[in-house]
Amino acid sequence: MPASPAFGGHLGSSPRAGTCTTGNDYGRGPHEPPCAGLRVTDLHIPDVDTEHDTLGAALAYAKAGWYVLPVNRQTKHAGSVLGKGWPAKTSRDPETIIAWFAGADHALALHVGRSGAIAFDVDRPAELPDLLRAVLLTVPGPMQSTRVDDPERGHYLYAAPCDRALGNSAGTLGRTWGEVRGRNGIIVVAPSTHEKAAEGGRYAWERTGMLPELPDVLADALPDATDATDAATDAEVSAFLKTHQGGARPELLTGVLHRFDAAVRAGESRHNAMLTAAAWAMREAAAGLYPAVEAAHRLSTAFAAVMSVSRDGSERVLAPGQARAEFGGILAWAVAQTVFADAAEVRQAVDERAPRGEFDGLLLERPQTPPSAVEQPATPRAEHHTAAAVEQPVEQPEADELARLAFEREVAHELRKLRVREEAARLARKQRQAAAPRPVIVPLDEFLSVPDEPVAYRIDRLWPKGGRVVLAAQYKAGKTTLVGNLVRSLVDGDPFLGAHTVEPFAGRVVLLDDELDETMVRRWLREQHIANAGAAAVVSLRGRLSSFDLLDPETRSEWAAALRQAGATVVVLDCLAPILDALGLSEDKEAGRFLVAFDEMLKEAGVSEAVLVHHMGHTGERARGASRLRDWPDVEWRLVREKNDDGESEPNAPRYFSAYGRDVDVAESLLAFDAPTRRLTLAGGSRKDSAADKTLRAVVDHLGLAPGQSQRQIEAAFKDTEHNRAAVRGALRRGVANGVLGTTPGRSGGSAYHVKDVSKLATSAPAILKRDDFSDLVNSVSAGQPSAPSAPSTFASISKDHDISAESAPDARRTETAGHSASAPSAPECASAPAASAPVRPPKGGWRTGAHSAAEPPPGVPPQATNGRRWEPTAPCQGCGETMVLLTPGQTHHPLCEQPR
Incomplete structure (x- = not known):
């Protein structure tokens, strides 16, 4: 894609090696940076343009590592479609994305913060601070243009530093130039239609590819987020699960699951009930009460179970993959809430709620078993699909062993998918090869021995x-x-x-x-x-x-x-x-x-x-x-x-x-x-020829009323019209070349132009459709009903806005040619028009600009010399009786009034 003129070309180097990655991993935590040094990120902008459909583009962004969401085209508000709690609902799950965008008219947005990126929304490039401008110039990343007339205005994307949680504050960069999109931030992207498209707004990627990491020198100028309303990134979630493996009170996890089950049974929203349960569980896991990985796994299982069936027949039902994808967003939001939770306060609250002695007694009297998903009966009822099924006590593995097993399962799953894709591709190639036999290799001398056939x-x-x-x-x-x-x-x-x-x-x-x-x-x-x-x-x-x-x-x-x-x-x-x-x-x-x-x-x-x-x-x-x-x-x-x-x-x-x-x-x-x-x-003639003939007709009309003018005078007459100086000069050359115009020596060694033979103009211009005929063609396409307008005219139809003079005839549409007075009626009206209905008057800028005065001869009076001015010969038209300027010797009719030959 073309480079932005202001901020460099394509990304010039590969991502820097040596550190953490994003991808299938859940993410890094806000408590400890999981990587050091430079970072490689799989996050990138795919090749998406305005010809893409929104659904296909959304799937492409998700495949490139972005969490996406639908938003209202006009407001662009992050929660305009997903509603409250949208940060936990953004997704990369294909089934979820299809459900959002298929048949819908939403705009497409990227969840910048959760995807592990940061965006600079530049509205006023001229006011960019020096530091930001230097980074945009020297470390160019993907850039999306948002204005047609300002190539520097748009979104500039970078991978967020792995040890920072950058928010939406511009920090020391100020805000006159634009805004920062970090945590809790989104950007609307192509192929969405800009809400100000009529004013030049657009979404178009000028640069795509991998996101370079935001340089430290610029990151230091930006503050971290001050709230936890956004979801954590994949890297943060992954680091959180790996870091918090404590087990001081593992039995408390059962209580969290029971509270979730009770909320679902009471009719509470399943999504909201899991938001509460997950936030509670992650806070307690961060306080060291039980392993975060185990809590996430059991909560995910419970959520998938309750989402597999509708409680009242109208609730949405999710497949296991969709449920896991939605739970991923819930978990990311819950992990983000732990940033501002005090571990000591959490432990103290737990001890007050369930002192160890009392809880131990309860365990001896009646073991607490956590709810889990079990096989549903053959004819399930809604109330049976809860997370409170009895789970047999099993020996829990150590935290490290649990993490290892989870990792191995993920690896095996991804390996199987790779093998399935490879085998499918192999079979497809084999089938194609069977249908298309291999061509024969022919030596060149034998190949050339076959005589060439003439081009047919x-x-x-x-x-x-x-x-x-x-x-x-x-x-x-x-x-x-x-x-x-x-x-x-x-x-x-x-x-x-x-x-x-x-x-x-x-x-x-x-x-x-x-x-x-x-x-x-x-x-x-x-x-x-x-x-x-x-x-x-x-x-x-x-x-x-x-x-x-x-x-x-x-x-x-x-x-x-x-x-x-x-x-x-x-x-x-x-x-x-x-x-x-x-x-x-x-x-x-x-x-x-x-x-x-x-x-x-x-x-x-x-x-x-x-x-x-x-x-x-x-x-x-x-x-x-x-x-x-x-x-x-x-x-x-x-x-x-x-x-x-x-x-x-x-x-x-x-x-x-x-x-x-x-x-x-x-x-x-x-x-x-x-x-x-x-x-x-x-019919002959290109668009270029059509434009040139249009200007030539205007020049012929002008010279028919104001003959003998120099090139400079003619150019001045057409000033501030659609016919610019270059077009007029081209028309003069074209007219002289095809014999429509003639020249005589003028003043100061120049040439004076006059109409030589207007009949050649009529033959040089192709007979074309009237505009209404084309309109009928299009209307019949739209309505499915053919129309039958009259046969095409032999003259070009010229609309009012093509006239040179602002004082032309008021008819919105008429047919004109050189030789007819500037305000003459069209051919059908010409035969019945009064003889003196249209005075001869040149267009504005000609050698005469006013209406007829006492010093000027009225229509129909033979020309005379007045005050040194030369008058072109005039005579009444024998067809309509109107006064006309004679363009050729012996002319008796206007061209439109001539009898058919």
Whole structure:
């Protein structure tokens, strides 16, 4: 990812070696630092961008070592979704995360403190203290940008020192620059939508990777947390369990379990009851009354038992893994509470509550047995699922032995998971190898002995025979309509887009559609009026995507057989994204897996040519996702919409098509759309040409009313308009080159410009769709109902905001060309307009700016020389009677009033 301009590049070195790690270990304790020297941390930021879905990103962060939580998109408050006690509820458990984010609209946040990290939320980079700026420059870590227009503003992440419990105070760094996020702190992360996105807010990682440890020099400037509202880190929990192995009063643990059981039986929240029990147990373990590891194990077992069933049929039920994950958060919070507990006070309170003599007597009279989870009856009832089942007394191992056994169990569990994954990967490779035989090694001389065939195209200059094509289209650009045109051209032999011939072939075109409803697919294909309909076949996959799991060899072979039976020669898949979602594959990393399987299916089916339709990203003009999506095809077709002056693509914007690849290089061209037949044709002219022609038309309009101006005068006339100086100069060169404009010697050795032949302007600009036609195209996509607007106009539609003069005609939409007066009505109105309804007046900035005065000739009066000014010849239009400026000798009509030839 690109580096932040202010704070260095990518993380330049590996994590420093020699100390404690985070990961599966529970964590370090607040009482004793478990490591010394430098530290290695597995905590890192994965590659996540705005194209990720929130659920997939949350799982990726959790896999990278982060505790995550859902928050409200607007408030970003840590407890806005999880509620009170949220620090103990953050999780890395996949099942819990799926339950939070699947189908929800939450923002995604990282629990910084519990994950063992610290974040600097920089709001005003210019006010950074020297010490903090120096660290950000010399020890760059992962950085998330939060503003589009300020690359230095954002979140800078570091691993917290292993012997510190840094809070949210900025200490001696001050607070004018931003805030510190430590204990009890969270940050909202990509791909969440920033609550101020309309004002340039964003969440985008500029640097990812491992978190470097916060240098001591900066850590010394920050104070430790002063409260215990946050949960302890994994390292702190681990160190606490290993450190506190005392056994002065082990029988007291039974009382804690009984109190938890009683609270659950009384109807108290199971989560809250365990919070109380765990906090009590960890305080007593810290006071040396019983081993912390044993207490944690027995409390976890009891919690899993009560969470395995609903007491009233409406309570949530957790699987054992989910219950253990939730208990982990409870335990982390309970350990954090021991920081401010006084061990002597705890022991004194215990002695007052249960003196040794009295307790010993009770033990002799009736042994106290701790509750534990036991097998439930075949038909369990809610009241039976408690933690108070009788446990047989067993000889307790020593604390060191208990810790060793627990460690060995964890190691064995992780080892088994590794072996299962390795065996699964081996079997998958073996199955793939069986389906795809090894290619033959061919000596180069033998390879070159085969003569080259001339380059042949399925579609002339667009699609080489035997090639793969990716059609990358912007959102709602009309890709499905383009696919319909493609199918018609392939089976009927019509030139594709009216310009590219199609080479005939035997077999069928099979369209696999997973986006549109089957009814809509049928309607749109019917409107193409395909003559040779028997040469095509359709498969509607919408709602049936699970049946297209090509990653499964058996399913892949079934689809290959079906395509062979259908006589498929060409396959068109519209489109890729829903299939990747259904298979749980990410576009940015795993799209290649599907493409490999897709290729194998095509080969097995005997299909040599295919088109894959895919979406472009929201901001760029290329197929979104992994670069593999651009490496895979032989040719990439692009379908884009023109952007307005604000850089946005409107629904009714013109569409442009281009193609590039192996033996293919077709420049961008405007598309014309005929709504009744849904047919697209290339109209010629790129977006660059369109912009240049637009400026040239404006210059022609201006010179038609104010001829003989120099380049400087023309530039001044267009000052503060959408046509800047460079555009005007380009239009003048373009107009002179194509004969629309002419020049005569001007003052001071320059040139004076005038309109030479406006008819060449009309022919140089391609006939394009009216904007309403494009709107109909998009609306029919959205509503599922085709529309039938009138045939495309032969003139470009120019909206009011394209006029140069603020005093132009009030009509919101009209069709204009050079030679028609600046305030003239559109062509349909021209024939009935009064002769003197529109005075000849140049636009603002021209050589005349006011309305007609007594010194100026009225409309229809032959031109005269007045005060040394030259008047262009004028005459009444024989079509509408309105006064017009003569642009060519013998002109009798406005261009829009001319009789058809």
